[in-house]
Amino acid sequence: xxxxxxTPRPQFSQRTKWAKDQAISFLMQQAVENRDVISLxxxxxxxxxxxxxxxxxxxxxxxxxxxxxRLALQYGTTSGSELLREQLRIHLARQEHCPVDQLGVDSxxxxxxxxxxxxLALVGDALFDPGDICLVAAPTYFVFLGVLNxxxxxxxxxxxxxxxxxxxxxxxxxxxLESVGELHRVKLIYLVSYYENPSGxxxxxxxxxxxxxxxxxxxxxxxxxxxxxxxYRELRYDGEDRPSLWGFDxxxxxxxxxxxxxxxxxxxxxxxxxxxxxxxxGPVCDLKGNTDFGSANLNQHLLAGVLSSNRYVPHVEQVCAxxxxxRDVMLQALEREFQGTSGVSWLRPEGGLYVWLxxxxxxxxxxxxxxxxxxxxxxxxxxxxxxxCYPTDSPCRRTNQMRLSFGVQxxxxxxxxxxxxxxxxxxxxxx
Amino acid sequence: xxxxxxTPRPQFSQRTKWAKDQAISFLMQQAVENRDVISLxxxxxxxxxxxxxxxxxxxxxxxxxxxxxRLALQYGTTSGSELLREQLRIHLARQEHCPVDQLGVDSxxxxxxxxxxxxLALVGDALFDPGDICLVAAPTYFVFLGVLNxxxxxxxxxxxxxxxxxxxxxxxxxxxLESVGELHRVKLIYLVSYYENPSGxxxxxxxxxxxxxxxxxxxxxxxxxxxxxxxYRELRYDGEDRPSLWGFDxxxxxxxxxxxxxxxxxxxxxxxxxxxxxxxxGPVCDLKGNTDFGSANLNQHLLAGVLSSNRYVPHVEQVCAxxxxxRDVMLQALEREFQGTSGVSWLRPEGGLYVWLxxxxxxxxxxxxxxxxxxxxxxxxxxxxxxxCYPTDSPCRRTNQMRLSFGVQxxxxxxxxxxxxxxxxxxxxxx
Numbered sequence: 012x013x014x015x016x017x018t019p020r021p022q023f024s025q026r027t028k029w030a031k032d033q034a035i036s037f038l039m040q041q042a043v044e045n046r047d048v049i050s051l052x053x054x055x056x057x058x059x060x061x062x063x064x065x066x067x068x069x070x071x072x073x074x075x076x077x078x079x080x081r082l083a084l085q086y087g088t089t090s091g092s093e094l095l096r097e098q099l100r101i102h103l104a105r106q107e108h109c110p111v112d113q114l115g116v117d118s119x120x121x122x123x124x125x126x127x128x129x130x131l132a133l134v135g136d137a138l139f140d141p142g143d144i145c146l147v148a149a150p151t152y153f154v155f156l157g158v159l160n161x162x163x164x165x166x167x168x169x170x171x172x173x174x175x176x177x178x179x180x181x182x183x184x185x186x187x188l189e190s191v192g193e194l195h196r197v198k199l200i201y202l203v204s205y206y207e208n209p210s211g212x213x214x215x216x217x218x219x220x221x222x223x224x225x226x227x228x229x230x231x232x233x234x235x236x237x238x239x240x241x242x243y244r245e246l247r248y249d250g251e252d253r254p255s256l257w258g259f260d261x262x263x264x265x266x267x268x269x270x271x272x273x274x275x276x277x278x279x280x281x282x283x284x285x286x287x288x289x290x291x292x293g294p295v296c297d298l299k300g301n302t303d304f305g306s307a308n309l310n311q312h313l314l315a316g317v318l319s320s321n322r323y324v325p326h327v328e329q330v331c332a333x334x335x336x337x338r339d340v341m342l343q344a345l346e347r348e349f350q351g352t353s354g355v356s357w358l359r360p361e362g363g364l365y366v367w368l369x370x371x372x373x374x375x376x377x378x379x380x381x382x383x384x385x386x387x388x389x390x391x392x393x394x395x396x397x398x399x400c401y402p403t404d405s406p407c408r409r410t411n412q413m414r415l416s417f418g419v420q421x422x423x424x425x426x427x428x429x430x431x432x433x434x435x436x437x438x439x440x441x442x
Numbered sequence: 443x444x445x446x447x448x449t450p451r452p453q454f455s456q457r458t459k460w461a462k463d464q465a466i467s468f469l470m471q472q473a474v475e476n477r478d479v480i481s482l483x484x485x486x487x488x489x490x491x492x493x494x495x496x497x498x499x500x501x502x503x504x505x506x507x508x509x510x511x512r513l514a515l516q517y518g519t520t521s522g523s524e525l526l527r528e529q530l531r532i533h534l535a536r537q538e539h540c541p542v543d544q545l546g547v548d549s550x551x552x553x554x555x556x557x558x559x560x561x562l563a564l565v566g567d568a569l570f571d572p573g574d575i576c577l578v579a580a581p582t583y584f585v586f587l588g589v590l591n592x593x594x595x596x597x598x599x600x601x602x603x604x605x606x607x608x609x610x611x612x613x614x615x616x617x618x619l620e621s622v623g624e625l626h627r628v629k630l631i632y633l634v635s636y637y638e639n640p641s642g643x644x645x646x647x648x649x650x651x652x653x654x655x656x657x658x659x660x661x662x663x664x665x666x667x668x669x670x671x672x673x674y675r676e677l678r679y680d681g682e683d684r685p686s687l688w689g690f691d692x693x694x695x696x697x698x699x700x701x702x703x704x705x706x707x708x709x710x711x712x713x714x715x716x717x718x719x720x721x722x723x724g725p726v727c728d729l730k731g732n733t734d735f736g737s738a739n740l741n742q743h744l745l746a747g748v749l750s751s752n753r754y755v756p757h758v759e760q761v762c763a764x765x766x767x768x769r770d771v772m773l774q775a776l777e778r779e780f781q782g783t784s785g786v787s788w789l790r791p792e793g794g795l796y797v798w799l800x801x802x803x804x805x806x807x808x809x810x811x812x813x814x815x816x817x818x819x820x821x822x823x824x825x826x827x828x829x830x831c832y833p834t835d836s837p838c839r840r841t842n843q844m845r846l847s848f849g850v851q852x853x854x855x856x857x858x859x860x861x862x863x864x865x866x867x868x869x870x871x872x873x
Contacts, residue, residue, distance in 0.1 A: 018695050022629065022664035023725050024571045024593075030728040035735060039519060055517050063511035070501040080494035084708035086486050088470060125556055125734040132733045140455045154735070161732045162455075198453065233453035264449050277515040279739035294454050297461040301592045302563045303556040304466060304585070307738050308710035 025141075030161040034153055034399045037378060045387055049428040052393040054208070054364065055419035057337070060330045061277055062317075069316040079312075087308030089300045090292070091123025091284070095315040099284060102318055103270075106244065107258055115263045120287050122295055125306045127242055127271035127283030130295075132158050133302075134238055134267055134285070137294045138198040139164040146184060146200045148176040149407035150367075150400030152208045152240065155201060165196075168405040173358060175214030176202055178221040185229045195232045200225075204256055206243040206363025209400045209414035213361055216253050223259040223266060230265070236288070237266045243363040245275040245327050248335035250361030257286065264288045272314055274364070275327050280310045334364070337417040340425045341366055348433035355436070364418040367397070374439060375410045381442070385435045392431040456572075461592040465584055465830045468809060476818055480859040483824040485639070485795065486850035488768070491761045492708055493748075500747040510743075518739030520731045521723070522554025522715070526746040530715060533749055534701075537675065538689055546694045551718050553726055556737045558673055558702035558714030561726075563589050564733075565669055565698055565716070568725045569629040570595040577615060577631045579607040580838035581798075581831030583639045583671065586632060596627075599836040604789060606645030607633055609652040616660045626663045631656075635687055637674040637794025640831045640845035644792055647684050654690040654697060661696070667719070668697045674794040676706040676758050679766035681792030688717065695719045703745055705795070706758050711741045765795070768848040771856045772797055779864035786867070795849040798828070805870060806841045812873070816866045823862040 038052055074080040090096075096118040104111040124130040135155075139145070141163030147156070149168035159166045167188075170180035181200065188194050200222065204214050214222075226235045239256045260266040271283035287295060299305070317323050342359060345366065349355045354371030376382045377396045386392050397412025415432075417425050469483055505511040521527075527549040535542040555561040566586075570576070572594030578587070580599035590597045598619075601611035612631070619625050631653065635645050645653075657666045670687045691697040702714035718726060730736070748754050773790060776797065780786045785802030807813045808827045817823050828843025846863075848856050 018658070018693065019661050019664050021569075021667070021719075021721050024567065024569055024574075026571075027568050027725045027729065030725070030732055033728060033731050035520075035731055058512050058516065061512045061515040063505050063508050063515065066511065066515065067502070067505035070505065071498070074494050074498035074501065077494050080497065081489050081492045084492040084494065084497065084710040085489065086704075086709040089466075125737060129734040136455065137458050138452075138455055140457075143455075154732075158732045161729070227449070230450050233450050236452070262449065273517075277740070278517040279515040279743075281734070281736070281738040281740075288452075290452050294458045294461070297464060298458065298592070300464050300466055301461055301585075301589045302733070303560040303712070305712070306556060307712035307741055309708070309712075310738055310740065312710075 025163070026161060029163055030157070033157045035157065038395065041387065041393060045391070045393065048387060048391045048393050049420060049424055049431060050393045051415040051417075051420065051425075051428045051432070052395045053419050054416060056274060056278055056364075057330070057333055057418060060333050062326055065317060065322060065326060066277075066313065069313055069320070072316060073312055083309045083312035085308065087305045087311060089296050089305045090119070091121070091306060092308055092311035092315060093118065095123060095311040095318070096121040098315050098318040103286065107255065116286055120289060120292055121284055122287055122292065122299070123282065123284045123306055123311055124299070125283070125303070126273050126278070126281045127240065127269040127285070128154065129306070130269045130283055130285040131155055131238070131240065133295045133298050134199070135159060135162050135164070136298050137291065138236065142196060144188070144193065144197045146181065146197065147402070148202045148207065149405060150209050150397060150412070151201065152203050153395070153399040155240070156400070156402060166402040168402050168407040170407060171212070173212060175207070175212050175218055176222065178218050178225060181222065182225055185225070194229070197229075197235060199236050199238055201238045201240065203240045203242065204244075205241055205253070206246060206360050206365070208243065208363065209365050209395065209397065210367040211358050211360025211363055211365045213250070213253060214256075216251070219254065219256045220259045223256055226265050234265065238269065239266050240269045242269070242271050243274060244270060246331060246334060246364065247362040248331055248338060264290075267291065275330060276314070276317065280313060281306070282310050282314050334417070337420075337422060337425055338366070340422045341415065341417045341429060344426045344429035348429055364416050366415045366417065368413045368415055370411045370413070370436060371440065372411050376413050377410060382435070382439050385439055386432060389438070390431040390435040392428050392435065394432065456594070457592060460594055461588070464588045466588065469826065472818065472824060476822070476824065479818060479822045479824050480851065480855055480862060481824045482846040482848075482851065482856075482859045482863070483826045484850050485847060487705060487709055487795075488761070488764055488849060491764050493757055496748060496753060496757060497708075497744065500744055500751070503747060504743055514740045514743035516739065518736045518742065520727050520736045521550070522552070522737060523739055523742035523746060524549065526554060526742040526749070527552040529746050529749040534717065538686065546692075547717055551720060551723055552715055553718055553723065553730070554713065554715045554737055554742055555730070556714070556734070557704055557709070557712045558671065558700040558716070559585065560737070561700045561714055561716040562586055562669070562671065564726045564729050565630070566590060566593050566595070567729050568722065569667065573627060575619070575624065575628045577612065577628065578833070579633045579638065580836060581640050581828060581843070582632065583634050584826070584830040586671070587831070587833060597833040599833050599838040601838060602643070604643060606638070606643050606649055607653065609649050609656060612653065613656055616656070625660070628660075628666060630667050630669055632669045632671065634671045634673065635675075636672055636684070637677060637791050637796070639674065639794065640796050640826065640828065641798040642789050642791025642794055642796045644681070644684060645687075647682070650685065650687045651690045654687055657696050665696065669700065670697050671700045673700070673702050674705060675701060677762060677765060677795065678793040679762055679769060695721075698722065706761060707745070707748065711744060712737070713741050713745050765848070768851075768853060768856055769797070771853045772846065772848045772860060775857045775860035779860055795847050797846045797848065799844045799846055801842045801844070801867060802871065803842050807844050808841060813866070813870050816870055817863060820869070821862040821866040823859050823866065825863065
């Protein structure tokens with residue numbers, strides 16, 4: 012069109028520039044362009060675990076009753092359905108092994124969001140001015156790194172081992188920041204506390220307590236919040252039933268707890284939520300008011316129906332049983348294909364959807380690497396490059412790692428995927 | 443708690459400060475505190491029009507088929523279900539009286555959001571740096587004024603009459619801004635093109651063409667976009683079936699069209715969408731990726747099912763018939779109560795949910811006014827103060843107006859509400 016060449020280009024905001032070229036978009040693009048590839052990259056959930064019958068039944072219950080149906084189809088409030096928030100208090104009390112009336116939060120402190128991702132984004136918006144600092148585990152959830160980039164925050168990765176983020180490294184970094192006069196820029200410590208995306212690591216219990224204490228101690232200029240992303244909490248296959256960091260925050264002032272039904276029930280329903288310190292509720296709801304003045308009321312009524320039935324807990328048990336099997340298939344395949352291969356190791360997760368694989372140090376796994384190309388193009392298998400899970404300029408950053416998901420593939424797909432990946436790795440290391 | 447007094451206060455971002463104290467929150471608070479009041483304020487939709495049976499039937503169709511059900515319950519993509527986007531092309535073509543293959547946009551230019559509100563917010567984020575300028579009608583949709591405040595934008599109200607925003611006033615303001623060296627800060631012209639919230643005014647057809655031409659002409663430094671908020675488009679009760687501004691933008695480069703199913707189908711489903719100029723798709727999806735990486739897939743599958751049935755169009759006709767009656771009840775009641783009252787006038791809307799009422803100039807109607815208090819506290823009726831619908835410092839701003847909604851009340855409630863309002867006005871003017 013001739014007009015096209017004459018019309019001046021748009022001028023976008025600084026935020027748009029910061030949000031550009033996210034890894035997630037590239038991954039989705041790759042998935043679309045490589046449809047015959049076995050994806051161990053996608054964070055999708057297991058198809059067969061999706062609660063089709065439960066939704067049929069619950070929607071029938073809602074829409075066979077005109078009054079109930081209308082309530083679900085009308086506008087809700089910005090912070091979400093009171094019906095669901097009451098259920099969430101009971102749900103959280105069960106998780107915390109605590110009587111509901113001793114939870115220390117009321118239903119107004121529950122804010123319902125479009126997946127827990129929206130809660131993470133709102134917290135980012137509420138706290139960070141450009142140049143403010145967030146401390147994160149290394150590696151950490153790469154989509155949250157995108158959120159932090161998107162608000163112009165600086166991200167500092169804290170040394171992490173197989174027990175999770177190291178409290179002494181966290182404390183040392185805070186002391187360093189104080190010594191260079193930057194403590195006042197530190198707003199948040201972010202971590203995925205259960206079966207972390209990407210590493211599968213679950214933060215060791217005594218460290219949970221210590222990290223909350225560190226946040227309290229270093230709240231010198233202003234409140235230093237901890238954002239506990241507990242997205243995978245319910246996907247526990249074995250190992251300890253660990254208490255949340257949130258539970259150690261006795262005043263309920265420091266830890267923001269983000270949880271979701273995307274993994275335990277359905278991601279297509281997009282119901283997540285935050286349990287917020289009292290002073291954060293207003294700011295987060297103001298921001299959400301501008302964004303969408305409330306997530307879908309319909310979906311909240313669905314979840315309220317499901318939670319108030321006696322069918323939710325057995326559903327989650329069934330989901331966990333299915334994932335436990337698939338995790339074991341992946342671990343067995345890794346064992347078979349890589350055992351004894353020098354420089355190759357992986358972590359055994361006790362829950363969640365991911366296995367974290369390390370290759371010999373010299374083998375880069377990024378999108379541009381020979382490894383990624385070999386895997387995707389010649390061997391038709393895809394993974395998430397581990398380097399995406401570190402802030403770009405972090406000294407903690409490593410380039411020889413991969414996140415492998417056993418979420419979406421069935422057992423045969425997982426087995427075949429690992430076989431292909433091993434073939435690609437062998438080809439790469441032989442070259 | 444003793445800890446409470448010791449812990450330093452949180453430090454929020456600049457954005458949080460900008461988003462604070464929105465009118466919408468105050469209104470919701472008022473609604474909660476005054477439950478026995480007749481609300482002509484709430485923008486809720488008519489309860490009896492909500493499609494309970496249609497949802498029962500469509501969900502039955504989706505969840506009786508395991509494969510279909512799983513698709514709806516799995517993650518979707520950031521821009522939304524392809525299934526629905528294809529239906530939206532057909533839907534838009536019907537509205538535009540144009541064959542689908544001549545629409546001039548492909549399905550990738552449709553971005554599905556959580557209500558059209560999220561689309562408005564994303565466009566705000568994509569375009570505005572603090573200090574950038576948005577030109578709006580006077581009065582205009584007050585929630586979008588909140589969005590603009592929230593990103594630190596400056597808002598300039600353009601003179602508007604009963605035919606909508608005046609093109610010559612728009613042009614004059616652009617010329618003025620150019621003369622003071624600020625044209626490069628102007629990013630967007632925003633308007634509600636059909637049955638505007640709050641005034642009920644529908645922009646006159648030749649002005650639509652002119653405004654698009656003005657945006658083209660004044661795209662000197664960069665593209666000057668028009669955001670056409672067509673939320674009420676389908677709620678037409680009489681009068682002309684006007685073409686969209688979007689339709690006049692032949693290159694499909696300048697007008698961003700925001701539409702929604704919140705009014706015509708159900709707000710609890712929260713499915714809105716934008717039809718975007720090609721160059722905006724990437725930026726908006728990047729921002730949405732950080733926000734929630736996609737609105738609820740389930741709801742998009744529901745709407746796709748409804749649109750592909752032959753039941754959507756008759757449903758909308760039924761909805762319009764119900765609102766037409768309620769509008770007439772409100773107009774008749776106004777006539778009965780206020781006819782001949784000096785200084786009181788109102789506009790007759792041809793669609794939408796609102797009647798715009800003006801009182802004598804000296805009678806302020808804001809939250810703090812004697813009028814509002816009299817109405818809410820003594821006469822138990824609530825309205826939206828018209829002054830909220832102008833930028834705070836605008837010379838166009840008037841304080842003697844009210845937005846009255848016939849959306850949520852039934853005929854008897856509307857009639858009684860206007861009776862109470864008239865009593866309050868009489869008491870106020872007598873004082």
